[in-house]
Structure formats: C-alpha cells, structure tokens
C-alpha cells in the first residue's frame with residue numbers, strides 16, 4: 001500500500017520522502033526474507049543465496065547513507081581518488097541487480113588511472129543512482145555501457161542504457177525534487193546527483209532518445225597531484 005501513498009500528492013514533502021524511503025528499504029528486506037525462507041525450507045547452506053543476501057544488505061546500508069545527506073548536511077570531504085576504482089566498487093554493489101534483469105555490463109575504461117578530487121562516498125552515491133536509473137529504464141534484457149575517459153581538465157564518467165529513453169519535454173524536469181515517472185520512484189535520486197556534482201564543481205550532461213536509450217555524462221575536475229587515497 002505504500003505505492004498508493006507515493007501517489008498521494010496531498011502528502012507533505014516529508015511524508016513523500018518517508019514513503020519513498022520505506023519503499024526503497026522494503027524491496028531488499030522482502031528479498032532477504034525470501035532467501036531466509038528458501039534456506040530454511042531447503043535445510044542447507046547456500047553460498048549463492050548468501051552472496052545475494054549480502055548485496056541486499058549493502059543496498060539497505062547504501063540507502064541509509066544516502067539519507068544522511070538530508071538528515072545531517074555536512075561538508076564534503078575531498079580527497080584525490082581514482083575514478084576507475086570508484087566505478088568498480090559501484091559495479092560490485094549492483095552486480096546482483098544486473099544479473100537478475102539479465103543486463104550485460106560493458107566497460108570501456110581509460111587504462112591509466114584518472115585521479116579526480118572528490119568526496120568518495122558521495123561520488124559513489126551518484127554513480128549508483130545513475131546505474132540504478134539505467135537498470136530501471138530497461139524493461140527487457142540488454143546492455144549498459146560505462147566509459148571512463150580523460151578530458152583536458154576533467155575526468156569523465158559516461159553511462160549509456162538501452163532503456164525507454166526520456167521524452168524531450170521532460171529533460172528539463174530531471175533533478176527537480178520528486179519528479180518521477182515511476183510507480184515506485186521517489187524522484188530524489190537525480191536531485192541528489194546534481195547537488196553532489198555541483199559541490200564537486202563538475203557538471204552532468206544528458207542525451208536521450210525515446211525508445212532507444214539514454215546517456216548520462218558526468219564531468220569531474222582532475223586532481224593536481226596524482227596521489228590517491230589508499231582506500232580507493
């Protein structure tokens with residue numbers, strides 16, 4: 001019933017936000033519960049189930065971190081990071097979802113590490129949101145392509161899906177809070193992406209063709225010194 005809550009435009013902003021969060025958390029919880037029941041009925045240890053369960057838990061963890069941006073706005077912590085490593089860590093997190101929707105991920109990454117200045121946690125949230133949108137836009141198996149390239153002053157991350165595409169008249173609405181075309185969306189993902197990339201003095205470009213797919217391109221300033229944070 002939280003879906004009907006989401007469509008109720010009389011709900012306060014806070015109410016809409018809360019309903020969206022409840023929805024985002026219940027999905028992985030339902031899946032976790034399902035796998036626990038499966039293991040109970042099969043009465044044996046299944047490492048594949050456990051691996052998926054771990055991904056679902058990480059999903060809930062990621063949502064709770066995302067929310068902290070609203071609950072406790074803090075200054076971003078900028079360090080020098082390798083763009084390709086951040087991309088890989090996000091891919092790992094969503095592995096289960098690509099697999100479930102039978103989406104092939106193709107990567108085309110610049111071989112030399114590209115050092116950018118960023119708040120690693122927040123940049124990960126941006127990439128994860130763009131990846132989730134790409135997955136959600138595809139209603140049949142297909143391919144998502146991710147590219148990392150070096151511009152003269154910027155590192156560039158590009159994600160292209162073969163999904164529904166975005167009608168031209170809606171492009172201007174992207175990033176507006178609560179703008180969503182999904183029954184179970186909250187319309188906060190892109191708003192957060194734009195906010196975070198703005199904080200990074202970067203920019204986001206969108207190209208889309210209805211019925212063919214969409215490309216989101218994120219530009220991030222290169223770091224002056226090529227010294228990475230060891231955690232990346």
Ligand code: ADP
Pocket residue numbers: 129133134137161163164165166174175179180181182184185186187188189190191214
């Ligand atoms: P949500 O995913 O909760 O709907 P977002 O802010 O992430 O909110 O996205 C807002 C809207 O932008 C989506 O509902 C969808 O209409 C559109 N959109 C974003 N990314 C894509 C994409 N890759 N393909 C098609 N439409 C997209």
Ligand code: MG
Pocket residue numbers: 129132133185189190
């Ligand atoms: Mg989204």
